Every structure is written in structure tokens, then in C-alpha cells.
Amino acid sequence: MNLKDLGLRNGINEVIGITFGDWINTAPLGIIIEDDRTRSAKVRLYSNHTRKNVSKKGELWFNIIHDPVIFAKCSFDDLGEEEFENFNPPIIKSAMAWGRFKAVLKGAYAHLTLEDGEILRKDLKAVNRGFNAVIEALVHATRLLSTKDEELREKVEYYLNIARKCGGERERTACEIIEGATGIK
Numbered sequence: 001m002n003l004k005d006l007g008l009r010n011g012i013n014e015v016i017g018i019t020f021g022d023w024i025n026t027a028p029l030g031i032i033i034e035d036d037r038t039r040s041a042k043v044r045l046y047s048n049h050t051r052k053n054v055s056k057k058g059e060l061w062f063n064i065i066h067d068p069v070i071f072a073k074c075s076f077d078d079l080g081e082e083e084f085e086n087f088n089p090p091i092i093k094s095a096m097a098w099g100r101f102k103a104v105l106k107g108a109y110a111h112l113t114l115e116d117g118e119i120l121r122k123d124l125k126a127v128n129r130g131f132n133a134v135i136e137a138l139v140h141a142t143r144l145l146s147t148k149d150e151e152l153r154e155k156v157e158y159y160l161n162i163a164r165k166c167g168g169e170r171e172r173t174a175c176e177i178i179e180g181a182t183g184i185k
């Protein structure tokens with residue numbers, strides 16, 4: 001099995017990273033891949049719970065998922081147990097695939113080697129600008145909260161507008177979560 005077999009491609013792949021500490025920690029992460037025909041990848045980890053758990057356990061699980069609400073919830077909080085359909089391996093309801101990396105921290109990055117994984121479902125989906133805009137809004141919203149750089153507020157608002165215009169019900173729910181976390185209305 002290589003990265004491509006699990007739906008990961010060259011470039012940056014936005015997934016939900018799952019780590020185990022005192023609780024199940026969930027956070028959107030960008031898995032960076034140079035050659036998807038291999039098992040090697042890396043992820044830049046800022047100072048967060050994911051980094052702490054990776055340094056203790058040496059592993060990083062991930063789910064590939066297309067639900068904007070899950071991305072929004074995981075950006076600001078951890079998922080409740082009721083959001084999972086399985087814990088070993090950890091699988092969030094509606095995940096398309098799960099995987100497990102061996103993870104070795106070196107400076108700002110964790111170097112990853114794919115060790116296990118499985119495709120769970122294959123849902124056909126057209127590109128939706130609303131979903132993409134939720135992801136962009138979340139990237140800027142999480143940076144806004146961690147850096148307190150108020151200029152990022154405009155970017156969050158810009159992408160929220162697109163998400164509301166082009167998205168469906170799940171994208172609009174994700175927008176409400178982002179508004180609640182950032183105080184943007």
C-alpha cells in the first residue's frame with residue numbers, strides 16, 4: 001500500500017489528524033507529499049496538542065473526510081465520542097478512509113511513514129466552492145486565534161461569504177461554528 005492507494009496525492013492534503021493523549025485529539029492537518037507512490041510524507045506541526053501527542057506516542061492517525069462541519073468542529077475543539085464509528089482504528093462517522101503513520105519529530109516537522117490504512121467508502125462528489133471556502137476560512141480563522149493578527153478577520157469574512165453563497169446546509173452550519181469561534185458575524 002502507498003499514499004496514493006489511500007487517496008493522498010502530491011501536494012498538501014487536508015485531513016483530520018487524530019492522536020491519543022489523555023483523550024482523543026482531532027485537528028485538521030496538511031499532510032505534505034512529494035511522491036505519492038511511496039509511504040513517506042511530512043507535516044508541519046505548530047505548538048499544539050497534536051504535536052505534544054506525536055512526540056509522546058510516535059504515531060499519527062488520519063481520516064480523509066469531506067464533511068465541512070467535522071473540519072470546523074475539529075479546528076476549534078475535539079470531537080465527542082459520539083462522532084466516531086470506531087476507536088481502534090479511530091474512524092469518524094462518514095470518513096472515506098483512515099490511516100496510521102509512524103511519526104518522528106524533527107524541528108518544525110514530523111516525518112511520517114504510512115504503516116496501515118483502509119478505504120472505507122467512495123462517494124462521488126463534484127467540486128463545491130462552498131466546501132473549499134470553508135477550508136480557507138478555517139485556515140485563516142485558526143491562524144487568527146493563535147496569532148491574534150486582526151488583519152486575518154477580513155480573509156475569514158471573505159471566505160465565509162463564498163461558503164454561504166456556494167455551499168449547502170453543512171457548509172452553512174460550518175460557517176456558524178466559525179462565526180461562534182471567531183466572533184465574526
Ligand SMILES: Cc1cc2nc3c(=O)[nH]c(=O)nc-3n(C[C@H](O)[C@H](O)[C@H](O)COP(=O)(O)O)c2cc1C
Nearest residue numbers: 027028029030044045046048049050075138139142
Ligand atoms: C485546513 C487546515 C489545515 C491545518 N493544517 C495544520 C498543520 O498542518 N499543522 C498544524 O500544526 N496545524 C494545522 N492547522 C491548525 C490546527 O488544526 C488548529 O490549530 C487546531 O486547533 C490544533 O488543535 P490541537 O491543539 O488539538 O492539536 C490547520 C487548520 C486547518 C483548518
